Amino acid sequence: MSQLCVPHSLSPFSSRLHKLPFRFNTPRFSLPSFSIRAMTSHIVGYPRMGAKRELKFALESFWEGKSSTVDLKQVAADLRASIWKQMAEVGIKFIPSNTFSYYDHVLDTTAMLGAVPPRYGWNGGEIGFDVYFSMARGNASVPAMEMTKWFDTNYHYIVPELGPDVKFSYASHKAVEEYKEAKALGIDTVPVLLGPLSYILLSKPAKGVDKSFSLLSLTEKIVPVYKEVVAELKAAGATWIQIDEPILVMDLEALQLQTFTNAYSELASSFSGLNVLIETYFADVPVQTYKALTSLKSVAGFGFDLVRGTRTLNLLKSGFPPDKYLFAGVVDGRNIWADDLAASLCILEVLESIVGKEKVVVSTSCSLLHTAVDLVNETKLDKEIKSWLAFAAQKVVEVNALAKALVGKKDQAFFASNATSHASRRSSPRVRNAFVRKAVAALKDSDHRRATSVTARLVAQQKKLNLPILPTTTIGSFPQTGELRKVRREYKSKKISEFDYVNAMKEEISKVVKLQEELGIDVLVHGEPERNDMVEYFGEQLSGFAFTVNGWVQSYGSRCVKPPIIYGDVSRPRAMTVFWSSTAQSMTRRPMKGMLTGPVTILNWSFVRNDQERHETCYQIALAIKDEVEDLERAGISVIQIDEAALREGLPLRKSEQPFYLEWAVQSFQITNCGVKDTTQIHTHMCYSNFNDIINSIISMGADVITIENSRSDEKLLSVFQEGVKYEAGIGPGVYDIHSPRIPSTEEIADRINKMLAVLDSKVLWVNPDCGLKTRKYSEVEPALRNMVAAAKLIRTKLASGN
Known part of the structure; x- marks a missing residue:
């Protein structure tokens, strides 16, 4: 050399x-x-x-009872052979x-070690699909194990539950x-x-330990x-x-x-x-x-x-x-x-x-x-x-x-x-945009926080929205039926006209709005029927993005995502969601949330260009989302949700690198909504991750309401408030797990709400599912939401009576 x-x-x-x-x-x-x-x-x-x-479709067919164990194993064997x-x-x-x-390699290790939680009724022997998938997905009688992010990736693993009484044995060969x-x-x-060390340190103590x-x-x-x-x-x-x-x-x-x-x-x-x-x-x-x-x-x-x-x-x-x-x-x-x-x-x-x-x-x-x-x-x-x-x-x-x-x-x-x-x-000239770069450079000399405190904003918003105590809402998406996906495919392939496509989407939105009104939900969503994915949908309308047809990546279980590719400077040529949100708002007198994906999540859930620092790209996306937020407000949308589901996911693994990331990630969110009125309520949502160690950064984001995963992690989020963290904004820790087909009862949800009220003021607490409902069926969603609303009303009545 x-x-x-x-x-x-x-x-x-x-x-x-x-x-x-x-x-x-x-x-x-x-x-x-x-x-x-x-x-x-x-x-x-x-x-x-x-x-x-291929494995996704084989799994879902098996879970639906449309194919056998033999069929599933054959698809798996063919895949393995082709890869090798x-x-x-x-x-x-x-x-x-x-x-x-x-489903998941950590769950495979749990099976290998025979570390099955007692609630799944395993009595020894080689672990089969029944126990394995019950741990992953839950079943009619027991909930699934907790799911969280694999280090700083968008892959989710099933968290082992361990304690002194676990009897380890070689249970999967x-x-x-x-x-x-x-x-x-x-x-x-x-x-x-x-x-062994990674397995142990990625585990959590079993309930009651x-x-x-x-x-x-x-x-x-x-x-x-x-x-x-x-x-x-x-x-x-x-x-x-x-x-x-x-x-x-x-x-x-x-x-x-x-x-x-x-x-x-x-x-x-x-x-x-x-x-x-x-x-x-x-x-x-x-x-x-x-x-x-x-x-x-x-x-x-x-x-x-x-x-x-x-x-x-x-x-x-x-x-x-x-x-x-x-x-x-x-x-x-x-x-x-x-x-x-x-x-x-x-x-x-x-x-x-x-x-x-x-x-x-x-x-x-x-x-x-x-x-x-x-x-x-x-x-x-x-x-x-x-x-x-x-x-x-x-x-x-x-x-x-x-x-x-x-x-x-x-x-x-x-x-x-x-x-x-x-x-x-x-x-390539398509990679760089001088106007975008100038706008990002100008950020360094500006303060992009909202001027009024969150407590003052919440007062102004309540006067406008007139919401009940413990307001109910959902996270954004409603079930994406096969018919809905078919309409989107046909429009994309130009088999149906734009007129027919828009009418089909309006019909679906109307159906979702009417269902929410009938259920008694307080702050509505339009259901996002026009969206394929919460990141891809926005990337398709922003400059600097490219898209694949089969660029699928596993997120968890059979769930796959198709990350956009950020290859150049990002900007927003035109409004992206205003038409759909305005259409939905015209169908109801109740507040309709405008639904956006935040810049940090778009960044972390995309394949990002590697020719500049990640925070520079994130600031570019933030400015594009800022344009959309202000257009929504001008269109009369009073509640705007800017999801930052992946904020925690991008946190560097080494502590020395974390403060800088949190600084630019929080600022990117602040940029998106710094220009709105006090009466416009800004929500955000975060998914499966351990947030307790970054709660102060979450607070500093300045959202008026945050909805956050809680139920599948055994209310781990609530412990941070038990330890004295003061949170003055609205908060909605999820009351049920949408990643499982299991339908929680009214009593179960009411019990979760009561646990939340033990550490959170009823004036700031919201009631909502853990995440969007896109992957669920209406036969699961309707009874679950009905029970959720009933639980909220039950607790409201008790609070009003002083009990």
Whole structure:
């Protein structure tokens, strides 16, 4: 390697390279006792749903009783086989298995450990679909387990419920079965397990467990199960296993880190004769954690994220064990931009100078679960923009191309084509807009907070809206029926006229408005029949966005989203929602909410451009939403909801980086509504996440009313108010979980409201579901909302009588 490595495509997209220390005096290390072939490539994980969402449709058919267990298992087996064969044909050396899941990989680990909460009635034996899906989705008699975000992604995992009485046992042999399944196809895979420390620290205490109980104490109880799994994998012929420990990128306490070391010391004997890779991702690991991790003698390799792990290179330079392999995550597993191959190759060569030749394994930065599946299915995407992209299937090819280049087998044509696409993106006039950039620059000198206090605004709003105590509302969307989706598809494909489309949407809005009036809901929504997705819908009407047809990404279970691609500067050419909100308001005398998605959520739920800082893009989106808010107000809409469902999701994993994110995220929300009158009530909504640690930032957003997930997390949100946090704005902690088909009773909802009233003033409390109703059926929605309204009226009567 030369002392100075500068790729010909050096650009803002290659910012990782700017901080590279190009000269090293790091000594060469001797080769380890076992051998890997010179050209080595590795994939951390792969999407499960299929390029055309085959698993989604198979799951939903199964849940509806339209297909059998055999049918579902066949679809799953076909998907797994196609994925393994695809990677083998490309030339990937380390192909993962057990990254497939019927719902969630954390839930799979719960099944593997036999950690089933007692309410599901499991009595031992291999865990089947009945228990598995009951934990995930609930059933007629018991609620589902809690669901929350997987680190700082939009993927949701099922939170394990643990306590001192849990009897762990090896209850799901899925990892071994899938390894054998691949082996029968002639493909030797690397079975992947979620590591013991990550599993424990991603869990929560089961209901009723004393607060003094330490979940960490359970680590020693689950290690024996891991030993059984490892032994069975080894007996089946596995030579490598991958243990994911993403929790290692967090700021761990000394006891947590010691627990990690103890667990792997205990596992060391079972690793004998087996090569073990410990994989980390989503950030760099802290210095002390890095030292503890790389000191493990029984481990053959370590995987690091070199895309989001901005300090990883310096960590590696500080020392790397001479007998270990470095699995270098240089290809971004969380975005869809084509890798800058020249820049990545340069980084890999630098890494070789640190850890030694033939020690570097080219990898993705994390599982490709977080990106779209295959670009080949995007036949309608703009050709220029398409040339800038790489989905999961293309990233597999990029990884292997880099591995080949690293050993002197560079595909010159492939690298040249890649360089051309990067040059095209840098020079394209559609990427930058001088007017937008000037508007964002002007923000730095302005105060964008509303001038009046929230308490004064609420008084003015109540005079105008005249709402009852404990006002009821919903979060925005109503069920998206098959007929509704068909109308949207036909309009998009020009099979029906705009006139017919608008009339169909008006009919649906009228139906939703009448239903809400009949149910007795106080603040209405129009149901969003015209919207495909809460982010995509707005992106389609903003400049700087591109869209896919099959760019689906799993959010939870069978739920998939199709993130827009932000490729350039963002602006709003015209009003986006005013017509629909005004139409709905004309159908009722009750307040009608204008429904918008906030800038931080649009940012976090999109594939974001990587040629400028994220906060710059967010400010651009905020100014576009600000235009829409002010147009809604001028059109007579007095209640406007600006959803920031993903605010918590974007919080950096390292505490040192969190204040800056919260500063610009909160300011972005404030920008959207700083110009409205005191009488215009601004709502926001937040989804599944732990908000307690950022409650002060939520308060500083300045929303008049916030609705927030609460029921599926056992009212965890309420604890922050029990601890004395003062919240003067309106708040609606969700009273029932919409992600489950279960219908709560009036009494159950009333009980939840009473729990809220124990810590919140009745003057600020709102009654609403946890989230939008888009994914539910009317047969579930109508009785649930009827019970919700009845519960609110019941509590109002009791409050009025002084009971």
